[in-house]
Amino acid sequence: MARRRSSQSPQRQAQARTARESVQLRPDYNLDLPVLEHAEEIKATVRDHQVVVICGETGSGKSTQLPKLMLDLGRGVEGVIAHTQPRRIAARSLATRVAEECATDVGSGVGYRVRFSDQTRLQTRVKLLTDGMLLAETQADERLEGYDTLIIDEAHERSLNIDFLLGYIKRLLPQRPDLRVIITSATIDPARFSRHFDDAPVIEVSGRTYPVEVRYRPLVEQSEDERERSLRQGVLEAVDELAGLGRGDVLVFLPGEREIRHCAEALRKHHPPQTEILPLFGRLSAAEQQRVFAPHRGRRIVLATNVAETSLTVPGIRYVVDSGLARISRYSYRTKVQRLPVEPVAQSSADQRAGRCGREGPGVCIRLYDQADFEARPRFTDPEILRTNLASVILQMKHLRLGAIERFPFIEPPDPRYVKDGLKLLDELGALNKRQNLSRLGRQLARLPVDPRIARILFAGDREGALRELLVLAAALSVQDPRERPMDRREAADAAHSAWQDKQSDFGGLLRLWDAYREQAHHLSRRKLQAWCHEHFLSHVRMREWADTHAQLHRLMRDMERVENDTPAKPVAIHRALLSGFLSNIARREEGEEYRGPRELKLAIHPGSGVARKRPRWIMAAELVETRRVFARVVAEVRPEWIEPLAGHLLKHRYHDPWWDAHKGKVFGREDATLYGLPIVSGRKVDHARVAPREARSIFIRDGLLGDPPPDPPAFLQANQALIAEVETLEAKARRRDVLVDTEALAAFYEAALPETVVDGPSLDRWLREGGDDTPLRLDREQLMARGVSEGAADYPDTLAVNGIHLPLRYSFSPGSEVDGVSVCIPVAALNALVPEPFEWLVPGLLEEKVITLIRALPKSLRRHFVPVPDFARAVLESLPARTGSLESAVRDELRRMTGIDIPGGIWDELVLPDHLQMRFEVLDEGGGRLDSGRDLPALQRVHADHARADFSAPADSGFERTGITDWDIGDLPDRVPFTQGGIELQGYPALCAEGNEVALRLLDGPERAAAAHRSGVRLLLMKRFAQQARHLRRGLEGLDRMAIDYRDVGDADALKREFAQAVFHQVFLAATVPRDRAGWLEVCEYGRTAVVPRAEQLRDRVSDILARQKRVRRALKGDIPLGMVDSYRDIRQQLDGLVYPGFLLDTVPARLEDLPRYLTGIERRVERLKRDPSRDQAGLASIQPHQRRLDDALARHARRAIRDPALEQVRWLIEEYRISLFAQDLGTRERVSEKRLARAWESVR
Known part of the structure; x- marks a missing residue:
């Protein structure tokens, strides 16, 4: 932005010169002032040199006499004499004093200009102003052509404004040879100013001071916790020592407000009432500060911070107690926190403190540290430019086009790390563009005389429709807090201030205070408004400063065509605007009262905040200050979702865990976003192609095109998938991994064939719609096959026919996985129709490997007969029938046929075959989806039997x-x-x-x-046909009741009668055959109609005998069992329960029913003999138990596999005959039985 060289036109400048020339000022001099002893030297040096450094003690008269000496030189006509002061109050008071001594009015020949007040006219020759105000004028008058003389007073304070101004002047001097610059300083390093201005002459002026005796009284070394207590004790002892030296007030320098309160309390307890103890620090109300200047009787002890070093001169001081400590404001570029650590003061500050007791007479200064400590301290305090945030300076320099800060002629160049930090803050606020020049917003921020953060919130307030509220808050944050807390009335002050407190936002509390003040200001006179402020513990001066700052900012924003909102803004809009300026001052609550701030900073809400008790999850603060710990001050609750839109350019994003979403056809990932280390976004789902297109493309190819394709795949992909599936099936059948080319080869094919713009499903569809040729994307069989493989369709069929049902087969070569091997797909409706045996045969291509595995699993004593095993396996397969019965039985029979070697049945029962040599069953629901799977068909049938029946x-x-x-x-x-x-x-x-x-x-x-089911159904239909006879069997047949009594220990009497009738009808009508046509039905009806009652009577007699016998056996088994007979009794009960149980009449075939009395008699004989000769029974038990256990296992196994094996039934009854031979041989057996015959019978069992 082009700027004018001066704010005045040549005509205006000429008019001003004429006006100044017409004003004749007659300075009056007090020749007692030390500076006037050097008056001629000063005037001559100024006449001959462009820059002069004048140093002297406070009280030498520099500030009041130098402007007058410049008037004597004739200056103040071609341009105004500018005389800067660090503080507004000093500028105003000096203007009054100089005007009096020049016999003119303030605002005429002598005037002042400070913030909110301009008391100058066209004819003003001497203008007192703050150094900040002079800097501000450079924006409109870059060569300061309105001035012919610059007096930079109190330069030793080395504030940021002073250092900036001195650097600016150094650049300006070659362009303004007519300009004269006088730099005044206390006796603090004047040589540094001289060197800065090319060895400018230095004139030293002595002050009106008296000798000061310095005494060193170091504190006893204490631990960190006891240091403050030691300091209090040291102050008490020093004050006691000084009390013995005579009258005079004592000024005690302490590091901070807290130490002042504690020492004041200790001193009040320690000294008599006539000793007045007063605090003095910056946060005191004006009235409390003025008490130190009021006349008094007796002794006064003033407890002060470093504000009393140079800023304020306390009268009557004869003694000083110096703790040697001060709170020094230091900005940390690492944590972005304004720290206020307690530090040892520099030698220059210690000398300034000692000098305070030599103004009115000889004094004594007691230092609470030793001389070696003093001499080891740095000579001077670090200038502000080395310990503050530089964003404001950099903003103004860029606005004034002064070049890079690193090349600007500061007295001491700032630390590059602080420069970098300042640039970062400006970038955070949006004040810089990519080339690090001011953005449009940055140029606007530079036009406002406030901190860049505060300027930023004003423009955000305009955007949010909340400018009216933000002007109030910006002004509030630019001035000192007007709320006062007098030491003796803190609770009352807190109660008064609570009326404006907002539990969610301290900013809201400030708005309430402003509204209350403006309401009173509208109705009350100035005096009554002052009284209202005093009553509510508010500084009237600071409230007016707030109002003046508000008016100034309002005017500046209006000049930039920013209009205030007519209606009150919503709190959300206000706080979003605030957040734009304080993004690096956010924090999230962790545990208890502790918050985690930016860059892992640990902090707490300041106890004085209205938000402190609520402890919101997220907060922002106007400032972060470190004293005893880091505190957030002026705090508000914020929502994390507000942060991202405002901090988008500052967020650090991490994109991770990408995945392919086949349903959407896109690659998604997770996004984390942090602001200075604070997590703002965690795990948000994002379109990965937008943030990482290359990675998304790779995932799309590998997981999409080669994995789980989109819902509606394009034609080329469908063709490629079908071809890949064919080759994969070849691999699975051959159980090899080297047939299909690897995934990387396929991925490379698509990488080369697809345009770079294709990164996901939508982009692929778009490319194809726009005419993309998919021919290069189509694979052929040769491209897919790394090597050839022979395939026999008969060896690896695609379906398996079982019970007339053609079941699809799937092949998988994935050792260790649940699906390895051959899977047969079984609709749940067909599940119950299947038996396990056909599936033992797998498919022809795997059968030889399975037979080899079975032979190799035989014990060595048997296996040695079948060597070489592969040859025997092939020979067995050549002779086996085609998939009939059990494979294991067939292999066993064939090996016996070939070699004559018997292989026991069940020898492979414990063998766990590899998964691929066991058929895998996949049960499908009605829609073809997988309902269940496993390698145990009977188990699946048991689980899903009802479902299968319902679906069939x-x-x-x-x-x-x-x-x-x-x-x-x-x-x-x-x-x-x-x-x-x-x-x-x-x-x-x-x-x-x-x-x-x-x-x-x-x-x-x-x-x-x-x-x-058909047998039961036909039997019921017969009983309906011959209903009268059926009723007779259940109710009228003689002897049934007696049977029921004997059956009582077994089951229900009514159930026995029903079962008896069913058994009669079964034996009469269905013993030979069960009809499936009408002719057969009529035949059985005719055949059995006259045989029901005779057969019933026969069966009744047989069953009565059976039940009577079993009752006697059960009676014999009752009572105490000798310990040595427990196993025998258990075996007998098991045998008995296997012969007579609920349902035995229907389960037991008539021929075996005839044998039951003999078996029961055998049990009776065994019980009798057991009591006489237990050892003999044990021998028989040892012979029978292996067979019984084997039978139990086989029955359980066949039940699990749903097998009905006649051979096992034969073994079951043969074991009963074997029991007769062992325990009741005299009863005789139905057939010959021995261990050898039993072993042979077991060989036939499946």
């Missing part, structure tokens, strides 16, 4: 679903009926079923289940 249903037009059947009017029943369900051809098995007391025709899902 005949077509509505099949004619095989009827209920309420009372006669055979159903025609002929075929053994099986094929039908299609869900696209699969199933086999149904028609059967008459007993459903309660009704007969229904159903189509069942398995032949064995259908046969059993």
